[in-house]
Amino acid sequence: MEMLNSIKKTVGGEGKPTQVATEKKMEATMEAKPVANKIKLGHVHLSGCTGCLVSTADNNLGFIKILDNYADLVYSLTLADVRHVPEMDVALVEGSVCIQDHESVEEIRETREKAKIVVALGSCACYGNITRFSRGGQHNQPQHESFLPIGDLIDVDVYIPGCPPSPELIRNVAVMAYLLLEGDEDQKALAGKYLKPLMDLAKRGTSACFCDLMTEVINQGLCMGCGTCAAACPVRAITHEFGKPQGERDLCIKCGSCYGACPRSFFNFEVIDEFEDISEIIAEALK
Numbered sequence: 001m002e003m004l005n006s007i008k009k010t011v012g013g014e015g016k017p018t019q020v021a022t023e024k025k026m027e028a029t030m031e032a033k034p035v036a037n038k039i040k041l042g043h044v045h046l047s048g049c050t051g052c053l054v055s056t057a058d059n060n061l062g063f064i065k066i067l068d069n070y071a072d073l074v075y076s077l078t079l080a081d082v083r084h085v086p087e088m089d090v091a092l093v094e095g096s097v098c099i100q101d102h103e104s105v106e107e108i109r110e111t112r113e114k115a116k117i118v119v120a121l122g123s124c125a126c127y128g129n130i131t132r133f134s135r136g137g138q139h140n141q142p143q144h145e146s147f148l149p150i151g152d153l154i155d156v157d158v159y160i161p162g163c164p165p166s167p168e169l170i171r172n173v174a175v176m177a178y179l180l181l182e183g184d185e186d187q188k189a190l191a192g193k194y195l196k197p198l199m200d201l202a203k204r205g206t207s208a209c210f211c212d213l214m215t216e217v218i219n220q221g222l223c224m225g226c227g228t229c230a231a232a233c234p235v236r237a238i239t240h241e242f243g244k245p246q247g248e249r250d251l252c253i254k255c256g257s258c259y260g261a262c263p264r265s266f267f268n269f270e271v272i273d274e275f276e277d278i279s280e281i282i283a284e285a286l287k
């Protein structure tokens, strides 16, 4: 609880004025608020559909709150007029990399050089997703045929899988990245615990499909038939037969959402045990 209180002080909560008049004054001076302790956040758009950025914005006022209090958006070709990749604390990279497109290859390499933490945002960046099916031959760049997840070209620190990734997970990673970089030792430890499973996912590899459930969950005797994988699949490629998942592999777009959502895949009990505290911290941060 002591740690929770200290975290609340950093992200808001107990340290925040509660009087309405004071809040109004804070709002009025928001623009003038020093930003020295904000982290530098960037959105790098490669071969993606911008749906991951839309999902980020789907945090609604939570997204604005993050930009007001915790992060400056220093790069986003969709949202800001900054033309070249700057130094960043956290780069949210959306989309895979077309290796016949020189500029995309250069941009992902430059991102790795300039960002402290590289996050693969969404399944195209993590696993290739729908771009795995690219075969080239289309007007007006028929030679653009090979698309790779960013982890095949650079080291990636954190995965946020999903097509689209959930707004809540993006929000949580942003708040935890802030605590990791700007928090005290306890906060850094908590953020490290929270991010570890998503970092482990990044180390695990760059390919995904329904088969992951077969080889790493069902075949290992770990499946409990909960149905979370079917609920997570964006294309309804999973049904349940006799209490076990059944995949329609011609429908599967190789997004990795099912394995990412399965409670028997990569979950970390250190995080689950602190679920209530973590939820409270994030809620306080976004009040």
Ligand code: SF4
Pocket: 213, 217, 218, 222, 223, 224, 225, 226, 227, 228, 229, 230, 244, 245, 261, 262, 263, 264
């Ligand atoms: S989410 Fe995992 S444990 Fe649950 S039914 Fe699917 S494979 Fe089994």
Ligand code: SF4
Pocket: 208, 209, 210, 232, 233, 234, 235, 236, 237, 238, 247, 251, 252, 253, 254, 255, 256, 257, 258, 259
């Ligand atoms: S089965 Fe569905 S959730 Fe799993 S990888 Fe394929 S498309 Fe994604």
